[in-house]
Structures are given as C-alpha cells and as structure tokens.
Amino acid sequence: QVQLQESGPGLVKPSQTLSLTCVVSGGSINRGDYYWSWIRQSPGKGLEWLGYVYFTGTTYYKPSLKSRVIISVDTSMNHFSLRLTSMTAADTAVYHCARGLAANGAYYFDQWGPGTLVTVSS
Amino acid sequence: YELTQPPSVSVSPGQTASITCSGDKLGDKYACWYQQKPGQSPVLVIYQGTKRPSGIPGRFSGSSSGNTATLTISGTQAMDEADYYCQAWDISTAVVFGGGTKLTVL
Numbered sequence: 001q002v003q004l005q006e007s008g009p010g011l012v013k014p015s016q017t018l019s020l021t022c023v024v025s026g027g028s029i030n031r032g033d034y035y036w037s038w039i040r041q042s043p044g045k046g047l048e049w050l051g052y053v054y055f056t057g058t059t060y061y062k063p064s065l066k067s068r069v070i071i072s073v074d075t076s077m078n079h080f081s082l083r084l085t086s087m088t089a090a091d092t093a094v095y096h097c098a099r100g101l102a103a104n105g106a107y108y109f110d111q112w113g114p115g116t117l118v119t120v121s122s
Numbered sequence: 123y124e125l126t127q128p129p130s131v132s133v134s135p136g137q138t139a140s141i142t143c144s145g146d147k148l149g150d151k152y153a154c155w156y157q158q159k160p161g162q163s164p165v166l167v168i169y170q171g172t173k174r175p176s177g178i179p180g181r182f183s184g185s186s187s188g189n190t191a192t193l194t195i196s197g198t199q200a201m202d203e204a205d206y207y208c209q210a211w212d213i214s215t216a217v218v219f220g221g222g223t224k225l226t227v228l
Binding site: 037046047048049051052060061062063096100102103104105106107108109110112113114115 | 175
C-alpha cells in the first residue's frame with residue numbers, strides 16, 4: 001500500500017516562498033499510471049488543487065496560480081516537491097500531497113498524505 | 123468551471139442520503155466523490171462516476187445525468203457523518219472540487 005508523507009515548515013513569513021516535499025513510500029513514483037499532486041485546504045474551507053507533476057517532470061498547474069507554483073519530481077529520492085512564491089495570509093492552509101489517476105476521461109485521487117498545516121504570519 | 127454542492131444535508135439513521143453536485147455537462151465528466159472526517163484526509167468513495175474503490179461499503183453509490191452528479195448513501199450510519207466533496211476534470215480549470223457538503227446523521 002503506497003503512503004505519502006508531507007514535510008516542510010509550519011510557519012512562513014509573508015512574501016516568502018513555501019517549500020514542501022512529499023515522500024512516496026511503498027511504491028515507485030516512476031510509474032506512468034500516476035500524476036502527483038498538491039492540494040490545499042484553508043481552515044474551515046474546501047479543497048483547492050494546485051497542480052501536478054508526472055514522473056517525466058511534465059507539470060500542469062491551476063491556471064489562476066500558475067505564476068506562483070512550481071512542482072518538481074525527484075525520481076531517485078522517490079519524492080516530489082511544491083514551491084509557492086509570494087506567500088500571503090490567504091495561503092494559510094493544510095497542504096496535502098496526493099496520487100492522481102486519469103482513466104476513461106476521469107481524473108481522481110486515490111491516495112492522500114495526512115497533510116501539513118502551513119501558517120503565513122510575520 | 124465550477125461545481126456546486128448544497129452546504130448541508132441531514133438524514134436519519136437507516137435512511138437514504140443524496141448529495142448532489144452540479145456543473146455544466148457534468149454527466150460527461152465522470153465525477154468522483156470524497157469523504158472527509160474532521161482532522162483526516164479525504165478518502166475516495168466513488169470514482170469514474172459510479173465505481174467504488176476496494177474497501178468502500180456497498181451502501182455508497184454514484185450516478186450522474188445531464189448537469190448533475192449524485193452521491194447516494196443507502197442505510198446511512200452514524201459513521202457516515204462527514205464532509206463530502208465532488209471533483210471533476212475540465213479542460214478550462216483542470217481539477218475542480220465542489221465546495222463540499224456537510225452530512226449530518228440525526
């Protein structure tokens with residue numbers, strides 16, 4: 001059973017860049033079946049997808065965040081990472097990494113990390 | 123592209139709960155559904171519109187038609203009380219989630 005685990009700072013100052021890593025265990029990130037995503041959830045709010053990276057390094061970002069998001073993959077370390085620039089209080093959220101699949105016109109997330117709370121504050 | 127869900131749905135134990143998700147031509151987009159309990163990560167309960175992942179009880183089912191996808195929970199149990207999110211893929215916005223529905227089992 002594959003497991004995902006996020007790591008990174010719990011506190012980021014306004015205007016700084018957030019860097020998070022998601023370690024994938026119990027399975028290879030190299031498999032072509034999967035797309036590796038970051039999804040966040042602001043306190044008391046719904047889910048917001050930020051983007052994904054494929055094992056080849058190909059990325060796809062939420063259009064409205066495209067200028068601020070970079071997602072990368074390190075297949076040798078079996079992990080992928082998120083960088084989110086110009087952080088503001090509105091970016092305070094629990095950040096989840098997740099494994100996505102695309103099949104028959106559908107796209108869905110079958111495995112999620114537990115999430116890590118990131119607070120933006122000076 | 124937007125997906126719209128009712129903020130809340132209430133159901134009595136043992137009864138059937140239906141949670142809707144509306145979006146333009148959603149029936150063509152194979153919506154999926156997630157259950158999220160407080161303090162936990164979302165869990166996939168329906169994918170490709172109607173399929174249940176291994177380990178998800180048979181009382182969970184999905185359907186869709188036109189602009190609406192529906193998650194149905196038959197014989198609802200207290201343990202089903204949670205937030206439920208629909209999600210789909212659209213060429214304009216990529217992955218999109220509905221705003222979530224809080225299911226209360228009274």
